[in-house]
Amino acid sequence: MYKNSIFNDDLTVFVTVKYNKLIHKKYTQMLSDEKKIELCEAILKSKTFQKSPKSSALLRYLVKTSINGDIVKEDIIDLEFFGDRPTTDKNSTRVRVNVYNLRKKLNDYYKTEGQLLHWLIKIDKGQYNVRFEKRKAKERLTSFITIKNSIPYLFTALICSFFILKNLPNKPPRIWEGFFLEEKQNTLFIGDAYGIKGKTITGKEGWTRDYSIKNIDDYYKLLEKKPELKDITKPSDYNYITGMGAESSHDLMRLFAEFNSDFTIRYSSSSSFMDIKKGNLIYVGPFKNENKFISIFNEENPYFKLNGKDIVFSNHKNIPNKTISYSDFKNDRDIAVVSRIPSGQNNESFIFFSNHDMGVKATINYFTNKDSVKAFDKKYLKGKQYFTSIFYAYGKNRTNLKLETLMVVPF
Incomplete structure (x- = not known):
């Protein structure tokens, strides 16, 4: 019997195809069918998918089968999507190749144009059915911060840091x-x-420095001792x-x-x-x-x-x-x-x-x-x-x- 595996962050469920509808409902009930179709169409309008009509058509087909809860097997895809049965009893290579290409395009899309999407359409390795997974906020941020698109933000951050540091209070010694x-x-x-005015050694009026006179009080004390200086000297005004x-x-x-x-x-x-x-x-x-x-x-x-x-x-x-x-x-x-x-x-x-x-x-x-x-x-x-x-x-x-x-x- 064909078996299908569905993986979750904290639970792994391994069921047979007859339980596919039940598992689909359990893991995708947070996103309505209308939102799933909107998500699919938004992805198909991206530059990544515009020049890939086969991958676009295959994604639309797989999303539709997921919403309907249909069985998704290699031979069914070969019959319903490609329109005929394989020419041999062996598995069809074209199904595996096209699903591989689709999975790769989805991954490329989520690394570029779809960096900030909240929901992802995933095709697990070895599987053909799609599942809808809510991207964690941390993963969105990590995806968004790439070397290419982070340069302007890093530059802005450096400019802001410069002005912040420049305007921080200047701390004194x-x-x-x-x-x-x-x-x-x-x-x-x-x-x-401090000096006094009077006749200098040249006999002219000038300014004289006496190291024993440090201020005006000292000058008046000098006059008490030598009153004869009172008429020929006076305190300096500078x-x-x-x-x-x-x-x-x-x-x-x-x-x-x-x-x-x-x-x-x-x-x-x-x-x-x-x-x-x-x-x-x-x-x-x-x-x-x-x-x-x-x-x-x-x-x-x-x-x-x-x-x-x-x-x-x-x-x-x-x-x-x-x-x-x-x-x-x-x-x-x-x-x-x-x-x-x-x-x-x-x-x-x-x-x-x-x-x-x-x-x-x-x-x-x-x-x-x-x-x-x-x-x-x-x-x-x-x-x-x-x-x-x-x-x-x-x-x-x-x-x-x-x-x-x-x-x-x-x-």
């Missing part, structure tokens, strides 16, 4: 994060030289800064602008302790005569103190005590100290000291460069929030600057 909080006020204090102040401001403004933040600028000589404690502070300038910022440095540093002309390091459990003189400099070398420390009311301080312009310029340039500061953080800080570091800054004629790290102590 970790050691600067506290300065980019919206609720925080940032102030850059530039170390300047301050003197070197190129260090301008270059540091430029580098810091570039960094802050990148993260939509800003800061105000004040001269250190005209700033009080109350001014310093209003928010986050950045100081750039010399060691000498900057008692306000040296006091902050000494108060908040657990291991470092600035004492006279010395940087004193002590009390660390793993590193020996040492003293470094910050007057140890030459024409092509300057010593610089950079310290990120806490200050009152949950504020932050970033202090850049050096003897001359060279040290501050080099360290500001280094610590406002995102790549170098990221590398510094990774190499030295190990997740710590605060630190003090000491550098030698080198540069011929105080240009072409480079840094040599002497110490970095995080805490």
Whole structure:
């Protein structure tokens, strides 16, 4: 007796031909006869089938027999579809060849034009009857994504990814994060030289710098000691800064602008302790005569103190005590100290000291460069929030600057 096999994802049914109608009904009842015919005709209108009249006619014939529940055998197809019986008792080769060609065309169609069809017409290998199978969503997607048709989608995805990444919030370097909080006020204090007006050494009116006079209070104290200066001098209405102040401001403004933040600028000589404690502070300038910022440095540093002309390091459990003189400099070398420390009311301080312009310029340039500061953080800080570091800054004629790290102590 002729037998017919029907396969399902989770069940295999092996029955004889007399149960063909029952099995057909069980496995295709989700799709009506009208929908089956519509599906068949839609396939036959495709480019894949338009130039294959024999395969088209054979598919229409097999779909009709499936809907009718008719027996489908090789000799029946030979008689009903091809119109005569085979010339020998052997199986007809033309039936097998044409069904093979039809099966291949269906597979080609589902890989191209029919990639997104929900329903498939299948002819299992070794069989002649058709069955209607609902394609899984995952299979439809896999079929749809081919090298040929995925190129425009991949290109679109790359463009979208580029714009998404470009518009992601720019994350600031970790050691600067506290300065980019919206609720925080940032102030850059530039170390300047306070001067007085009067006769200069040339006998003409001009501006004079006295390192013992750091601000207007010091000037009035001088007048108390030397009242004769009252008639020939007066406080200056301007301050003197070197190129260090301008270059540091430029580098810091570039960094802050990148993260939509800003800061105000004040001269250190005209700033009080109350001014310093209003928010986050950045100081750039010399060691000498900057008692306000040296006091902050000494108060908040657990291991470092600035004492006279010395940087004193002590009390660390793993590193020996040492003293470094910050007057140890030459024409092509300057010593610089950079310290990120806490200050009152949950504020932050970033202090850049050096003897001359060279040290501050080099360290500001280094610590406002995102790549170098990221590398510094990774190499030295190990997740710590605060630190003090000491550098030698080198540069011929105080240009072409480079840094040599002497110490970095995080805490």
